[in-house]
Amino acid sequence: MGYRMLVTLVLVLHFGFLAYLVVGGFLAWRWPRTAWLHLAAAAWAVLVVAARLVCPLTYAEHWARRRAGETGVGQGFIDRYIEGVVYPERYAALAQALVAALVLVSWIGLFRRLRAARPPRPRRRLRWRGSR
Secondary structure, three states, rough: OHHHHHHHHHHHHHHHHHHHHHHHHHHHHHHHOOOOHHHHHHHHHHHHHHHOOHEEEEEEHHHHHHHHHOOOOOOOHHHHHEEOEOOOHHHHHHHHHHHHHHHHHHHHHHHHHHHHHHOOOOOOOOOOOOOO
């Protein structure tokens, strides 16, 4: 029973990570200090997709499933719970591009908000040579 609960916990963490990946940049508009956490999450997501790495949460899920007596998981989290459920498999590249665009929009918005919130710098007067 404990390993099945661990599987559930890992799945909740995985869904939470994906949700944070999608909306974390917008959350940073309200809490700017979380921008670094979102940057790390986005970098990890890009690394997993680009290098085709297996996420440690996927390893943990597979391990807990085997310990719970289940066999033959074999698929990654996205392949099993997202593709074919949330969107058709053939739109995987489009879904990745949309998430990337959403993250980029959130970062651009965050940058603009932070820039607008900064007090303006005083303008310096230019002095020409020979003028006193």
